[in-house]
Amino acid sequence: MPVNSILGVFAKSPIKPLQEHIDTVHACASLLVPFFQATSKGDWGEALKLRKKISMTEREADVLKRDIRLNLPGGLFMPVERTDLLELLTQQDKIANKAKDISGRVIGRNMTIPTEIEELFFAYIARCLDAVGMAKEAINELDDLLETGFRGREVALVEKMILKLDNIEEDTDDIQIQLRRQVFALESELNAVDVMFLYKIIEWVGDLADLAERVGSRLELMLARV
Amino acid sequence: MVDVLITNGPWLIAFAAIFGFIMAWGIGANDVANAMGTSVGSNAITIKQAIIIAMIFEFAGAYLAGGEVTSTIRKGIIDSAYFVDTPELLVYGMIASLLAAGIWLVVASALGWPVSTTHSIVGAIVGFAAVGVSTDAVEWGKVGGIVGSWIITPAISGFLAFMLFQSVQKLIFNTENPLANAKRYVPMYMALAGFVMSLVTIKKGLKHLGIDFNNVETYTLAIAIAALVGIVGKIAISRLNLNESADRDTHFGNVEKVFAILMVCTACAMAFAHGSNDVANAIGPLAAVVSVVQSGGEIAKKAELVWWILPLGAVGIVLGLAIFGKRVMQTIGKNITHLTPSRGFAAELAAASTVVIASGTGLPISTTQTLVGAVLGVGMARGIAAINLSVVRNIVVSWVVTLPAGAALSIMFFFMIKGIFG
Numbered sequence: 001m002p003v004n005s006i007l008g009v010f011a012k013s014p015i016k017p018l019q020e021h022i023d024t025v026h027a028c029a030s031l032l033v034p035f036f037q038a039t040s041k042g043d044w045g046e047a048l049k050l051r052k053k054i055s056m057t058e059r060e061a062d063v064l065k066r067d068i069r070l071n072l073p074g075g076l077f078m079p080v081e082r083t084d085l086l087e088l089l090t091q092q093d094k095i096a097n098k099a100k101d102i103s104g105r106v107i108g109r110n111m112t113i114p115t116e117i118e119e120l121f122f123a124y125i126a127r128c129l130d131a132v133g134m135a136k137e138a139i140n141e142l143d144d145l146l147e148t149g150f151r152g153r154e155v156a157l158v159e160k161m162i163l164k165l166d167n168i169e170e171d172t173d174d175i176q177i178q179l180r181r182q183v184f185a186l187e188s189e190l191n192a193v194d195v196m197f198l199y200k201i202i203e204w205v206g207d208l209a210d211l212a213e214r215v216g217s218r219l220e221l222m223l224a225r226v
Numbered sequence: 227m228v229d230v231l232i233t234n235g236p237w238l239i240a241f242a243a244i245f246g247f248i249m250a251w252g253i254g255a256n257d258v259a260n261a262m263g264t265s266v267g268s269n270a271i272t273i274k275q276a277i278i279i280a281m282i283f284e285f286a287g288a289y290l291a292g293g294e295v296t297s298t299i300r301k302g303i304i305d306s307a308y309f310v311d312t313p314e315l316l317v318y319g320m321i322a323s324l325l326a327a328g329i330w331l332v333v334a335s336a337l338g339w340p341v342s343t344t345h346s347i348v349g350a351i352v353g354f355a356a357v358g359v360s361t362d363a364v365e366w367g368k369v370g371g372i373v374g375s376w377i378i379t380p381a382i383s384g385f386l387a388f389m390l391f392q393s394v395q396k397l398i399f400n401t402e403n404p405l406a407n408a409k410r411y412v413p414m415y416m417a418l419a420g421f422v423m424s425l426v427t428i429k430k431g432l433k434h435l436g437i438d439f440n441n442v443e444t445y446t447l448a449i450a451i452a453a454l455v456g457i458v459g460k461i462a463i464s465r466l467n468l469n470e471s472a473d474r475d476t477h478f479g480n481v482e483k484v485f486a487i488l489m490v491c492t493a494c495a496m497a498f499a500h501g502s503n504d505v506a507n508a509i510g511p512l513a514a515v516v517s518v519v520q521s522g523g524e525i526a527k528k529a530e531l532v533w534w535i536l537p538l539g540a541v542g543i544v545l546g547l548a549i550f551g552k553r554v555m556q557t558i559g560k561n562i563t564h565l566t567p568s569r570g571f572a573a574e575l576a577a578a579s580t581v582v583i584a585s586g587t588g589l590p591i592s593t594t595q596t597l598v599g600a601v602l603g604v605g606m607a608r609g610i611a612a613i614n615l616s617v618v619r620n621i622v623v624s625w626v627v628t629l630p631a632g633a634a635l636s637i638m639f640f641f642m643i644k645g646i647f648g
Contacts, residue, residue: 010613
C-alpha cells in the first residue's frame with residue numbers, strides 16, 4: 001500500500017549533498033601537496049599513485065554533482081534560487097577539475113619544480129589551498145543558514161568568512177608575483193619549454209584560489225537575493 | 227412510506243452504524259499519517275510513541291470536542307425541508323453516503339492518493355441529495371463555502387505557520403545564545419499549544435457531556451491548563467541531556483533537541499484537533515439516521531446525539547490507526563526527510579490551531595489541507611530546504627477529484643438502497 005502522506009511534500013534537501021561535494025573537492029585539491037612533495041623527491045611511483053587518487057576523488061565529486069543536479073527537479077520550492085545553487089555547484093566542481101589538470105600536466109611532462117623556488121612554491125600552494133579550505137568552511141555554514149532562515153547573525157558570519165576568503169586570494173596573488181619573479185631570474189638556466197609549462201602550472205595553482213573565491217562570491221550572491 | 231422506517235428501523239440503524247464504523251476506521255487508517263507524519267518525520271518521536279499519542283488524543287478529541295462539526299455535516303449541507311414528507315430518503319441517502327465515502331477512502335488509500343476524509347463525505351451527501359432528491363435540496367451556498375475553504379484554510383494555516391516560524395527565528399535562532407533562549411521560550415510555545423487545545427475542548431466539547439462554563443471560566447481554565455503544560459515542559463527540558471560544548475554545530479543541534487520536546491506537545495494537539503474535526507465525518511450521517519429512525523420519521527431541527535454514537539466513532543478511528551496506522555507509520559519512518567523539529571512544530575501547531583479556529587465556524591474543513599498550507603507557510607519563511615511542488619499539486623488535484631467521486635458513488639448506492647427497501 002503506497003502511503004500518501006504529507007511527507008511526500010518534503011523533497012530531498014540539496015544542502016547536505018552540496019556540503020559533501022565541497023568536502024570531496026577540498027580533499028581532492030589537498031592531495032596536490034603530497035603530490036608535489038613526491039615529485040620534488042623524484043619519487044615518480046608515489047606521484048603516479050597520488051595522481052590516480054586525485055582523479056578518483058575528482059570522479060567522486062562528479063558523481064555527487066550529478067546526483068545534486070538530478071535531485072533538483074523543476075518543481076522544487078527552495079529558500080534560495082535554484083540557478084544560484086546550480087551555479088555554485090558548477091564553481092565548486094571546477095576546483096577539483098583544476099587540481100586534476102595540474103597533476104595530469106606535471107605527470108605528463110615529468111616536471112619537477114626547480115629547487116631554487118621550491119620553498120616559495122610550497123608556501124604558494126598551501127595558501128591557495130587555504131582559500132579552498134575557507135570556501136569549504138563557508139559552504140559548511142549552509143545548514144546553519146537554513147536553520148536561521150537565511151537571516152541575521154548567521155548571514156553576517158558567512159559574510160565575514162567570504163571577506164576572509166577574498167583576503168586569502170589576494171595573498172596568493174602577491175605570492176604569485178614573487179614566484180614569477182624568481183622563475184624569471186632562473187629562465188636562462190632552464191629549458192625554454194619547461195619554463196613555459198612552469199608558468200602554466202603556477203597560473204593553474206593560482207586558479208585554485210580564484211575558483212575558491214568565486215565559490216564565495218556565488219554564495220554571497222545567493223544570500224544577497226534574500 | 228414512513229412505515230418502512232418503523233419496520234426496518236433496527237436494520238437501518240445497524241447498517242448505518244456498521245458503515246459509520248467502517249468510515250471511522252478509514253479515517254483513522256488514512257489520516258493518521260498526515261496528522262502524525264511530521265512528528266515522526268522529524269525524529270521527535272518514535273513510531274510507537276506516535277501511535278500511542280494518536281490513540282489517546284484522537285479518542286479524546288473525538289469524544290470531548292467532536293460534537294460540534296457533526297451538526298454541520300448533518301444539517302448544513304442539505305436542506306431538511308425537502309425530506310419532511312420522505313424521511314426515509316434521508317436515511318437511505320446518509321447510509322449510501324457513509325458507504326460511498328468509506329469505499330472511496332479505501333480505494334484512494336490503496337492507490338496512494340492523499341484524499342480528504344471531510345471532502346469525501348461532503349461530496350457523497352451532496353451527490354445523493356442533488357441527484358436522488360432535488361438539486362434544490364442542497365444548500366449550495368454551504369457547498370460554495372466548503373470549496374472556498376479549500377483556499378481559505380490553507381491560507382490561514384500558512385500565515386500562522388509563517389508567523390510562528392518567524393517568531394522562533396527572532397526569539398531563538400537569530401540570537402547570541404540560541405540554546406538559552408530555546409530553554410526560555412519553548413515552554414511558552416508549549417503553553418500556547420495547551421491553550422489552543424483546552425480552549426476548543428471546553429468551548430465545543432464539554433457541552434454534550436452536560437458541563438457548561440461561561441466565558442470567564444472557560445478562559446481561566448484554559449490559561450490554567452496552558453500554564454500547567456508550560457511548567458511540565460520546562461521540567462522536561464531541564465532534564466534534557468544536552469551536549470554543552472561551545473561548538474556551534476552542536477549548538478543548533480541542542481536547540482532542535484529542545485524543540486523535539488515541543489514536538490511531542492504539538493503532536494498531541496494535532497491528534498486532538500484531527501480527532502475532534504474528523505470524527506464528525508463518520509458520525510454525522512450516522513447521527514442523522516439514528517435520530518430520524520428513532521423519532522419515527524420526524525426530522526428534528528436539533529437532534530440530540532445518542533450516547534453511543536461518539537464513542538463508536540472514536541473507537542473506530544483508534545482501531546483504524548492501531549491496525550492500519552502502524553504500517554503507514556513504518557513507511558514514514560523509512561522516508562528520511564530533512565525536516566527538523568523546529569519546522570515541524572511550526573507547521574503542526576499552525577495546522578492544529580487552524581482546525582480549532584475553523585471548527586468554530588462550523589465549516590467541515592480538511593486536516594490535510596491545513597497541514598499542507600502550514601508546510602508551505604514555513605517554506606515561505608525560508609525554513610525548509612526543498613518543497614516538492616509537484617507533490618503539492620497532486621494533493622490539490624486529489625482534493626478536487628474527491629468531491630465528484632464521492633458524489634458518484636453515493637448516487638449509485640442511494641438508488642440501490644432505495645431499490646432494496648423501497
